[in-house]
Amino acid sequence: MTISRFSFPTPIHFGPGASRLVAAHLAEHGIRRPLVVTDRGIAPLPLLQAFVAGLAGLDVAVFSEIWGNPVRSQVADGAAAYKRHAADAVIGLGGGAALDVAKAVALMATHPGDILEYAWDHPQLRPIDQPIPHFVALPTTAGTGSEVGRSSVVSDDVTHVKKIIFSPKLLARAVFADPELTLDLPAGITAATGMDALAHNVESYLSPEYHPLCDGIALEGVRIAARALPVAVRDGRNLQARSDMLMSSMMGAIAFQKDLGAVHSCAHALSTVADMHHGLANGIMIDHVMRFNLPAATAKMAELARVAGVAGAVGMADGDAAQAFIAWLVQLKTELGIPGTLGAHKAARPVSRADIPALTDVAIRDGCHATNPRKCTREDFERIFAEAM
Numbered sequence: 001m002t003i004s005r006f007s008f009p010t011p012i013h014f015g016p017g018a019s020r021l022v023a024a025h026l027a028e029h030g031i032r033r034p035l036v037v038t039d040r041g042i043a044p045l046p047l048l049q050a051f052v053a054g055l056a057g058l059d060v061a062v063f064s065e066i067w068g069n070p071v072r073s074q075v076a077d078g079a080a081a082y083k084r085h086a087a088d089a090v091i092g093l094g095g096g097a098a099l100d101v102a103k104a105v106a107l108m109a110t111h112p113g114d115i116l117e118y119a120w121d122h123p124q125l126r127p128i129d130q131p132i133p134h135f136v137a138l139p140t141t142a143g144t145g146s147e148v149g150r151s152s153v154v155s156d157d158v159t160h161v162k163k164i165i166f167s168p169k170l171l172a173r174a175v176f177a178d179p180e181l182t183l184d185l186p187a188g189i190t191a192a193t194g195m196d197a198l199a200h201n202v203e204s205y206l207s208p209e210y211h212p213l214c215d216g217i218a219l220e221g222v223r224i225a226a227r228a229l230p231v232a233v234r235d236g237r238n239l240q241a242r243s244d245m246l247m248s249s250m251m252g253a254i255a256f257q258k259d260l261g262a263v264h265s266c267a268h269a270l271s272t273v274a275d276m277h278h279g280l281a282n283g284i285m286i287d288h289v290m291r292f293n294l295p296a297a298t299a300k301m302a303e304l305a306r307v308a309g310v311a312g313a314v315g316m317a318d319g320d321a322a323q324a325f326i327a328w329l330v331q332l333k334t335e336l337g338i339p340g341t342l343g344a345h346k347a348a349r350p351v352s353r354a355d356i357p358a359l360t361d362v363a364i365r366d367g368c369h370a371t372n373p374r375k376c377t378r379e380d381f382e383r384i385f386a387e388a389m
Helices: 018-028 046-053 072-084 096-108 187-206 212-234 239-258 262-274 278-296 298-307 318-336 353-365 367-371 378-388
Strands: 004-007 011-014 034-037 061-063 089-094 134-139 151-155 162-166 174-177
Touching (some): 018 134, 034 046, 034 072, 034 096, 061 072, 072 151, 089 096, 096 134, 096 151, 096 162, 162 262, 174 239, 187 212, 187 239, 187 262, 187 278, 187 318, 212 239, 262 278, 262 353, 262 378, 278 318, 298 318, 353 378
Parallel strands (some): 011 174, 034 061, 034 089, 134 174
Antiparallel strands (some): 004 011, 151 162
């Protein structure tokens, strides 16, 4: 197997079979009793059984009580499982939710109080001042890029309001990005998580903050996703497309240290109010927010059209190319099976116009839109949600 190794800044082992390097890595660091943190969806799969079998010689425990969007009780239960096992490391295995909880479990294994007391906006913010256990991350989806992130997003169980715990100390000691772990993802999850990766790259590039390093990464992340995402959804066993999406996902997560925008504020509101999958929410909202952003980001959206390979965009004036980029997003969503509007999304908890006040309340308080290329007022969010219905 060919594994690429690089650091940015986390040491990353990238390529088919990378997950089989974890045992040697843990042995090298003297780890004997790791806790695998994963979710309920992965728990019964052969993927988990094969991974744990590959850790032969280690005393492995598994915590898999994670589902939906991460909440504080999951973190508390995971930290309790860590202590019961007398664990000496955390292995995060799964999508963004599992990896976010895994980071938080590692933090709470050695720190007092409640996880939300470490959120950056808590009025009595607790310091992260104790050593954090050895933590490694293995993504099984290509979406959030949480494996290379320095933050964990956790909600309150009752209010569902998302809080961000942020610290470079939360970075994984090593990432094992193995596209083979993503081969069995259903098409719907591939599409939703892929739109999350695309949204990270798009919004990072459109952010008005000055960060040319992130701009370059985001543009390349868009180029890769535009080519690979439709293939990965059509042909889930296509290893090259899966590899490309895993890379685009990591690039988006690295780029969004430049910050995000109103797409994510809308998505966070939809997750809070309707418990909607984060990637799906980004996918539904992205073109609606881009129409709002158009007057303030015409040249950058034109560049995104060219990078994404939108037909004819290279020879178009910026205004036409930017419009073509929005049209391409609409077409891409149709191809991927992402609903074009909130009203078209069929779910146990449908979203309706009656939800707009609550959605607006959450979106306006969300920090992501502070770096949207066009400033958003409460009335703007009301209009964006109404048009997305």
